[in-house]
Each structure stands twice: as C-alpha cells, then as structure tokens.
Amino acid sequence: MRRVRLGEPGTAWLFLTPALVLLAGMLLYPIFYTLWVSMSDFDLATFQPTGWVGWRNYEAVLNDPGFLESLRVTAVYLVIALPLQMVLGFAIAFLLNVPWRGRGVLRALFLIPMVVAPVVAGGVWRMLLDPLWGVVNYTLGLVGIGPVEWIGDPVLAMASVIIIDTWRWTPFVVLIASAGIMALPGDVYEAAKSDGAGRWATLRHVTLPLLVPVMAAAFVVRWLGAVKMFDIALAATKGGPGNATNVVNLYIYEKGFRSLEFGSASSMATIVLVVTMLITFVLFRVSRRLENRW
Amino acid sequence: MKSTRLVAAVAVLGLAVAACGSSAEEVPADGGGLGTAQQPVSIRVIANDAFAKQWQDKLVPEFNKKYPNIKVTIDGIPYNDQLAKTMLELTGTTATYDAVLADDPWIPQLAKTGALYDLKGQELAKWNDPEYDWADFHATPLAAGEWEGKQYAVPVRSNLLLMFYNKSLYKKAGVAEPTDETTWEQYFADAQKLVQDTDGDGKTDSWAVGTYFTKDPLTPTVWQTVLNSDGGKLLDDKMQVAFAGEAGVKALQTQVDLLKYAPPGASTYQFNEPLEAFRQGKTATMFMWGSVFKGTAVDKETTTLTPEEVGITTMPAGTAGPGAHRGIWSAGISKKSEHPAAAWTWLQWVTSKQGEQFVGKEFGTFPARNSTLDGTPPADWAGPVYQALKDGYEVASKGQMWRPRLPESDAVQQILALQTSRAMSGQATSQQAIDQAAKEITELLKTKGYGQ
The missing domain is CATH 1.10.3720.10 (MetI-like)
Structure with a gap:
C-alpha cells in the first residue's frame, strides 16, 4: 500500500484549512453579503436583497x-x-x-x-x-x-x-x-x-x-x-x-x-x-x- | 463483506433519522391545542424590556390559573433593537416567537411582511373565545393594530402623551392649575412663574417643564402634537409632506421654547430624566406617557409625590383643540408559530376584560376597553386618570395624533429626531430644521415609490 506524503506545504495547508474555512464563513461571507446588499434593493417584506441596482446606493450615500x-x-x-x-x-x-x-x-x-x-x-x-x-x-x-x-x-x-x-x-x-x-x-x-x-x-x-x-x-x-x-x-x-x-x-x-x-x-x-x-x-x-x- | 457492513450501517442510520421525524412526533395543526398536564404547550413572546419582567413574574402566573398547560416565556428586548429583531423574526424561515409586541407606528411595517395573522380573520377563528368582545374596544387604541382593513394586532398597553402637573408647585407659584382648555399661550405665561425658588435660599430649585428634548425618535412627538392641535399633519393622505410651512415651524419652535423653562441639562432629557425630575418635585409639569402615572403618583418606592399632588390632563390646546399623542403597544400572532391555538388563547386572555383589569390594577397599565374605562376604577387614583385618558382618546382620534402610518414610519421618525435635535441645540433654526426634514422625508418617500 502506497502512503501519500503531503510534504511540508501540503501539511501546512491541511492544518490551516479549518481556520481558513472558519475565517471564510465568519469574515468573507459577511463582507460579500454586505457588498451584495449594497448593490441591491432590500425588500423589507422578505428581509432579503432583491433587485440589482448597481451603484445607485453608493451615489445616494455620497450625496447624503x-x-x-x-x-x-x-x-x-x-x-x-x-x-x-x-x-x-x-x-x-x-x-x-x-x-x-x-x-x-x-x-x-x-x-x-x-x-x-x-x-x-x-x-x-x-x-x-x-x-x-x-x-x-x-x-x-x-x-x-x-x-x-x-x-x-x-x-x-x-x-x-x-x-x-x-x-x-x-x-x-x-x-x-x-x-x-x-x-x-x-x-x-x-x-x-x-x-x-x-x-x-x-x-x-x-x-x-x-x-x-x-x-x-x-x-x-x-x-x-x-x-x-x-x-x-x-x-x-x-x-x-x-x-x-x-x-x-x-x-x-x-x-x-x-x-x-x-x-x-x-x-x-x-x-x-x-x-x-x-x-x-x-x-x-x-x-x-x-x-x-x- | 466490507461493503455489506457499510450498507447495513447506512440503513440503520437512515431508519434512525426516519424515526426521529416519524408521524408519531408530528405536531398537530393547532400545535397541541392548549396542552395537557402530560404534554404542556410552550409559547414565547417578544416584548419590550420595560415591562417584560413584570409580565413574566405576575401576568403569566395569573394566566396560568386559567390555562395551566400553556407555558409562556416573555423575552424583553430594548426598545431601540425591538423593531429590527421583530422584522428578522417574522421574515426568518423558522419561528422563535409565537406572539410579537409592537409599538404604534411599527404595525404597517410588520404587517407588510405577511407574517402576522389577521386576528379577526378565518384562520384563527376556530380558536376564538366566544366571550371575546371586539366591540368593547375603544376605537382609538384598537386602530393602532389595524392596517389596510385588517386587524393585525390588539392593544396590550395603551398609552397617550399627556400633561402631568404638580399641584403643590402650581400652588406655591400662585398659578391656577391647567385644564383641558389651557392654551399654549397661557401655558408659557404660567411657565415663567413656575421657574421658582421654593425653599427661599435665593437659588432656583424648581422648573416649569420636563419632557423629551434629546435626539430620540420620540422627541418629535411633542411638537407633532402641537402641530396636530393646530389642525396640522405630518403627512397628508397622499403621503406627501404637510408640515413644511409656518405651522410646522411654529410647532417645533414651541418645543424649542419649552427648553427655556426646563432644568439645566434638560436638552439631554429622554424618557427617564424628565420622569425622575418630576417625581423628585423638580418640575411643575411633564409631557409624558400617561401610563407612568402609578409610578409617579402612587408607588412610594419610585416617587416622592402623592396621588393628591399629581394632576393629569391633555396637552395644552392649539387652534383646533387640546393635544394628545397615541402610543399603543399592540400584540399580534406570527403565522410561523407552531402553537397558534395557545398563542391566540394567551393573547385573547391578556386583552380580555379580565386580563385588562388585572394589568390595570397590578401595573397601572392603561385600558383600551370601554367597559374598563367606564367601569369601577381599580383604585381611587385611577378615576381622574381614566377620565383624562378617555378625553385623550377622543382628542387623538379627532386630530389624527399619531406617528405616520406607513412601513417607512421609523425612517421618517429618525429624520425628524435628527432635525429636532439640531433645532433644540441651536445648530439650526426651527425653519432650517423643518425645511431639511421636509426635504429628506420627501426624498425618502420618493425612493420608496410614493408619488411626491
């Protein structure tokens, strides 16, 4: 039976994976969700971002x-x-x-x-x-x-x-x-x-x-x-x-x-x-x- | 051999999972009805933290005397977080709460989610208490839970912005006590005399007024009431700004002028500060929610005053009549509730004649039912208070004295709060603040699809 050797970088990535997954879930997801909401119309009835509005919200806040x-x-x-x-x-x-x-x-x-x-x-x-x-x-x-x-x-x-x-x-x-x-x-x-x-x-x-x-x-x-x-x-x-x-x-x-x-x-x-x-x-x-x- | 074992293990796991979701554990359509001693039903209620503990400690045990198998948990949320949390709750996929409490202007926004039952509709009708008397409710508080022809909520804590006055301080200043006919002009003339030195040490130690002055969504309700009592409105029937004129400026300036007769530091007054100042005998009048009466005039542990010293009436009159501002806490049932029968039964009991009289007696909560308002008051102090409340209900209905009734109500109130604060602190004149508020509200409503 052949044993697979990951080598030093591979082992490092293996040990890093749980932390990276956690970071992605706790940090990247909220950031991307915020970006999505910022470019959408937010429907209060469903409490979800709906239609894509592009930069409209940005234009509005820069004029606020x-x-x-x-x-x-x-x-x-x-x-x-x-x-x-x-x-x-x-x-x-x-x-x-x-x-x-x-x-x-x-x-x-x-x-x-x-x-x-x-x-x-x-x-x-x-x-x-x-x-x-x-x-x-x-x-x-x-x-x-x-x-x-x-x-x-x-x-x-x-x-x-x-x-x-x-x-x-x-x-x-x-x-x-x-x-x-x-x-x-x-x-x-x-x-x-x-x-x-x-x-x-x-x-x-x-x-x-x-x-x-x-x-x-x-x-x-x-x-x-x-x-x-x-x-x-x-x-x-x-x-x-x-x-x-x-x-x-x-x-x-x-x-x-x-x-x-x-x-x-x-x-x-x-x-x-x-x-x-x-x-x-x-x-x-x-x-x-x-x-x-x- | 290995693969056989694997298949067997998967099959066992699958059976176990299936068993967990089998029909033997399924909840019936009524969510277990009103429960049994062996299988009680649990419901949760999202409420305001100002009274959640009171309800949990006293109201729930009283309810359980009649319905011992419905376990009720009341969760208190700070006022400023409650709307957002309730919106998240109603739009989420699963329900944590079976019943939700909402302040007066929130109902349209919550109803728009489609997640509240029409309490007079067919869906809940099978669990209606035959003795529940809708017709007994006074129209003014009941209207707070209604939107677009449907009754999404029912009043659980009625309230009105009214004028409290300290009879001893009026007497000491040699000023006649206010009535429901006192005008703002008369009030300001009296206010000068009500700023006084009561102990003769040469220093002012008592002031004329305390109310909301700080940056808070409830602060504009004071000048909104002044506007209403002059026959004005915030928004007209087409949801267009109707306060951007002389009447709006005059109303806001009235609140700004009140600050001249208020204690030092009153510009930061929110809810607790004016209440404390009045209870300590530092202010002769207070424009405040009437439901604080018991804690202000009766409960010895919270006030230095007595019921004989404290008067209550509608706010000073404008050209159209006296003022009051409606602020009704109403409760509705979530369509996502797994126990609608128990939740609706609980809500019917709390807002029944019996429930209302219990909270009136125990907590001094204001009633919404005519039978309670016209019946024997729960205590001597409540007689004149209920009279002021009835007068206030009429006044509020006549002048439509409430915050805007639309899903964007809170956003509108935030704009008004900021501009009111600018005027109160001298960062803007009343004219500038009104103009800016009108501009921002028009823009907001335009982006939300209202024709402007």
Whole structure:
C-alpha cells in the first residue's frame, strides 16, 4: 500500500484549512453579503436583497449630507482622541516605570476602565456629567463654574465623548507602552550614560527611537479600535446633539437597524471598510519606514 | 463483506433519522391545542424590556390559573433593537416567537411582511373565545393594530402623551392649575412663574417643564402634537409632506421654547430624566406617557409625590383643540408559530376584560376597553386618570395624533429626531430644521415609490 506524503506545504495547508474555512464563513461571507446588499434593493417584506441596482446606493450615500458629516465628525474624533491617548498612555507608562510606592496598585487600577463595558461607561459618564444631578458639575459649582452642558452643547458633547473614550482606552496604551519600556536593553543606557548623555538626551536619542516600533504598533491597534467606535457615543450622546457626535459607525447603525435602510447602510459600511483599509495600509508603510529609520 | 457492513450501517442510520421525524412526533395543526398536564404547550413572546419582567413574574402566573398547560416565556428586548429583531423574526424561515409586541407606528411595517395573522380573520377563528368582545374596544387604541382593513394586532398597553402637573408647585407659584382648555399661550405665561425658588435660599430649585428634548425618535412627538392641535399633519393622505410651512415651524419652535423653562441639562432629557425630575418635585409639569402615572403618583418606592399632588390632563390646546399623542403597544400572532391555538388563547386572555383589569390594577397599565374605562376604577387614583385618558382618546382620534402610518414610519421618525435635535441645540433654526426634514422625508418617500 502506497502512503501519500503531503510534504511540508501540503501539511501546512491541511492544518490551516479549518481556520481558513472558519475565517471564510465568519469574515468573507459577511463582507460579500454586505457588498451584495449594497448593490441591491432590500425588500423589507422578505428581509432579503432583491433587485440589482448597481451603484445607485453608493451615489445616494455620497450625496447624503448626514453621511459626509459623520465622516467629518469621525475624523475630528480620531485626530484629537488618538494622539491624546498615545501621549497620555506613554507618559503614564514612563511614570509607572519609575520605582515608587504604590505603583503596583495604580497599575491594577488602570485596568478597570478597560474591563467596563462601553455602554456602561457611556451611561455612567452621562450621569456624572449631568448638569443637575452629576458630581462633575457639582464639583465645578463649588468653585463657581457652571452648570456646564457637557452633553447638551455640540462642542462639549464631542469633548465629552473624547474624554470618555480616553478614560477607557488610555490604560490599553499604558499596558503596551509599559511592556515596551520594560523590554528596553539596559546596555544601551549604560553606554549613553558613559558617553555623558543627560536625562533628556537619553529620552530623545535612546528611549524614544527604541520605542518607535512599540508606538507604531500601539497606534495601529488603537486606530483600528477607534475607527469602529460607536458604543460610547450611542450610550452617552446618541450621536447628538444634532450630528455633533454622530460618528460614522453610529450613523450606519442607525440607518441600518433603526431606519431599516439596509441598502444605504451596506454601501456606507463598504465605503468605510475600503477607506479604513487604505489608511491602515498607509499607516503600516509609515510605521515600517519609521522603524527602519531608527 | 466490507461493503455489506457499510450498507447495513447506512440503513440503520437512515431508519434512525426516519424515526426521529416519524408521524408519531408530528405536531398537530393547532400545535397541541392548549396542552395537557402530560404534554404542556410552550409559547414565547417578544416584548419590550420595560415591562417584560413584570409580565413574566405576575401576568403569566395569573394566566396560568386559567390555562395551566400553556407555558409562556416573555423575552424583553430594548426598545431601540425591538423593531429590527421583530422584522428578522417574522421574515426568518423558522419561528422563535409565537406572539410579537409592537409599538404604534411599527404595525404597517410588520404587517407588510405577511407574517402576522389577521386576528379577526378565518384562520384563527376556530380558536376564538366566544366571550371575546371586539366591540368593547375603544376605537382609538384598537386602530393602532389595524392596517389596510385588517386587524393585525390588539392593544396590550395603551398609552397617550399627556400633561402631568404638580399641584403643590402650581400652588406655591400662585398659578391656577391647567385644564383641558389651557392654551399654549397661557401655558408659557404660567411657565415663567413656575421657574421658582421654593425653599427661599435665593437659588432656583424648581422648573416649569420636563419632557423629551434629546435626539430620540420620540422627541418629535411633542411638537407633532402641537402641530396636530393646530389642525396640522405630518403627512397628508397622499403621503406627501404637510408640515413644511409656518405651522410646522411654529410647532417645533414651541418645543424649542419649552427648553427655556426646563432644568439645566434638560436638552439631554429622554424618557427617564424628565420622569425622575418630576417625581423628585423638580418640575411643575411633564409631557409624558400617561401610563407612568402609578409610578409617579402612587408607588412610594419610585416617587416622592402623592396621588393628591399629581394632576393629569391633555396637552395644552392649539387652534383646533387640546393635544394628545397615541402610543399603543399592540400584540399580534406570527403565522410561523407552531402553537397558534395557545398563542391566540394567551393573547385573547391578556386583552380580555379580565386580563385588562388585572394589568390595570397590578401595573397601572392603561385600558383600551370601554367597559374598563367606564367601569369601577381599580383604585381611587385611577378615576381622574381614566377620565383624562378617555378625553385623550377622543382628542387623538379627532386630530389624527399619531406617528405616520406607513412601513417607512421609523425612517421618517429618525429624520425628524435628527432635525429636532439640531433645532433644540441651536445648530439650526426651527425653519432650517423643518425645511431639511421636509426635504429628506420627501426624498425618502420618493425612493420608496410614493408619488411626491
């Protein structure tokens, strides 16, 4: 009896097959289904995509001022929240890296926001920021400030969403940054010290360049998390007032699951997917270039 | 030898599979009827999470006193997810739920799936309770479950947007209590005095009004009611926008102006916040769903107020009369139900005179039957409340005070919610918000094949 030998690539493919089948089912099928829906008329009576409409849904959403506004709102949120979380995260990680009493407790406490469900976080912060009952306005009132309409004012509502998101996700950056800082090679620092480098010079010319790969990785991971944010906005502001905090995923969710406009919602989701992939590709290229530079 | 074994194994497997689906286990056409002690029937109901637990804990045991062999499970779904989940349920290939609950404007959309029984039709007639009295229902709540001449659902929790007022705060401000003849002009004149310092410490601690102000599909119902009480409509009979004029702008501006007399932070008020403010004695009036009356005036664990302190009447009058806004939860039976007899029996019991009186007494739920409205109230507090409800039903019917009745109702309400929020937050004037809402709704209805 002849035994069939698969060889190394064959064996690899054999072991990969279950994962590939699972991925295809869980990832590719929904993506292709979304594409199909985005180019169809969605019949609510059967809850199925029916007639082929080509690019009609795409044309409609690209002319939808609400969708374009939600893209702008998302950009504002990302441009402010991501750098803020990165700077805060790394700064706190540096502080936690210095030996001092109680830093272990603080490290543990930092993990709490990450394990709080986003909807709960949004709801709790909404209560904290309430002008009549909330503790934040009460405290501000003691020094003669307020009452401040944190959620009711369009500008402050965006600030509130960024604050909540930063409270929730900065610990994640702290965690990654701490791991990176602890893995830095000690001999490089000894060399810098013997060369007479001061604290700032060491930070600027040794620590930060060595941490670039970690920063890049943390940024990309946070970018991918932040771009799909909608739960905090939903729980805290419902995207309001008006469209002030209506991030694109919340807009798509409401179009799809409240207005039941599945054709438009799928077109928007596809556009966001393509844009996200393009920006992620650029981010990967930039981070690789930065790693090579240092 | 090997192939014989294989054939035998396949045959055994085939027999086993066939046995599993044999007629001995087949469910009869009525889904097992009303069940027996040995073989009870189980049904599931998709309901709103605001009252699902109440129903499961108290209503189902009461039902089981009469029908012990029908096991009922009530699943509560958050309001914002309920329509989409129900649509998926009704259009799916298999049924999880035997009965579905729907808010007032959802019925056309759910009925359009073709997956709901006509409750007055022939298909369910063989399981009709002979004592079930359709004629006893008040026409206003019953109409919520009707679409294109068929009765797809029956009222299980009737509701109206009404005006609550705190008599103590009115007295303290030296203002006469509102009646069903109070106009919006009079209301605003009173509102200025109702923003007051009640404990004399020099700081305002009580405000005139609380209601929906945030970005929510229910927020526009306030100005829609103002529009209706001036004789206006959202959509005309041809399903064309009818609010894009002076009347629409005036109605929306009325709601925007209310915010001036509301507590700090009221622009984020949804359902719970104005309710809590009123129950804590922070607001003198509240435009809210009437069914919260018991929790607002009677139940000591949820309110600081007493039934003597809380008044309820229709919303202030416009040029055509007072206002109210219909919001009826109705229930229908899924055609995919495997137990239609049990499901329809359950629904008939819940909406029977007996069932309605039970929920009225236990939960303070508003009735839809004339016999309950005109009969002995379940408690002293219910007398004036039922009177306000009857007045409200008449007013709502007369002014067609409900959300648009078409399958795209929720999409229309979403557009109105966004534009109302823009006006409330000052991102747009009332005129701009109304114009934009009119434009978007016209475009939406056009794409859905309505002549515009």
